[in-house]
Amino acid sequence: MHPALAGISLVVFDLDGTLIDSAPDLAVAVDATLAERDLLPAGVDKVRHWVGNGSHKLVERALADALGAAAESLDAGEIDAAHDRFLAYYADAPCERTQLYDGVHECLEAMRERNIACVLVTNKPVAFLPAILEQFTLASFFALTLGGDSLSEKKPHPAPLLHAAEHTGVAPARALMVGDSRHDVQAGKAAGFRTLAVTYGYNHGEPIADSAPDHVTDSLAVLAAD
Structure with a gap:
């Protein structure tokens, strides 16, 4: 043993x-969330680095990266709204690529x-x-x-x-x-x-x-x- x-x-x-x-499916949901805001996709490699502190922190990190801003400077309501959209996208396909x-x-x-x-x-x-x-x-x-x-x-x-x-x-x-x-x-x-x-x-x-x-x-x- x-x-x-x-x-x-x-x-x-x-x-x-x-x-x-699970990073490939998480990345699809993240990128769809960013696309709604006319932001460039993050891609799976970045998402792999951001996973680990829960979905809200994942979305916060993705928004900060896409906007080129510090996470602390982001509007809390915007993060919450983006997180809700992320959850909806991820719920549609949580294991297609996982x-x-x-x-x-x-x-x-x-x-x-x-x-x-x-x-x-x-x-x-x-x-x-x-x-x-x-x-x-x-x-x-x-x-x-x-x-x-x-x-x-x-x-x-x-x-x-x-x-x-x-x-x-x-x-x-x-x-x-x-x-x-x-x-x-x-x-x-x-x-x-x-x-x-x-x-x-x-x-x-x-x-x-x-x-x-x-x-x-x-x-x-x-x-x-x-």
């Missing part, structure tokens, strides 16, 4: 950039076989989760799924992770946070979880090792190994 799982009874997984590559990363199903099947509880904690709005989980047949693996708007706080705040631990009856010291960004690592450390980070996701262009997770891997398949 991978050393990250030694003594672990709960694994909390991030979604975007960890289990799924792909499941290699090793995900093997990893989750292994957790089930070992009776290790799994919880999904993402900053993506919870309304989008059912369709995505159904698309990739992931729902049955999770004892609980939390979106960025499920609680009053979202990652990097530890509250969602602590809620997951309480829900499953597992002490934080026996829990592992698996994610792709510094926000996941920060949330895991703040909650008293062990942390494992994947190298392939969205981390604002920074090497995930810089966030000093307890473990780093190129594939979740390593968690399925005996």
Whole structure:
């Protein structure tokens, strides 16, 4: 068994950039939102750098980039309006171009076989989760799924992770946070979880090792190994 799982009874997984590559569909919705305002498209490469703090922050970053302005200078009402349009576009097609990363199903099947509880904690709005989980047949693996708007706080705040631990009856010291960004690592450390980070996701262009997770891997398949 991978050393990250030694003594672990709960694994909390991030979604975007960890289990799924959702950036292509997010980029389509972002670019449609920008097009309504006669702004140039951002494209998927920029969107990959902006994902991680929830959809509202994603739209804020896209508007700031397209307008060549600081995010702090943007009108809050304009951001809110653009965010509403983004949500509508994304709801129309949340998984047309999204792909499941290699090793995900093997990893989750292994957790089930070992009776290790799994919880999904993402900053993506919870309304989008059912369709995505159904698309990739992931729902049955999770004892609980939390979106960025499920609680009053979202990652990097530890509250969602602590809620997951309480829900499953597992002490934080026996829990592992698996994610792709510094926000996941920060949330895991703040909650008293062990942390494992994947190298392939969205981390604002920074090497995930810089966030000093307890473990780093190129594939979740390593968690399925005996």
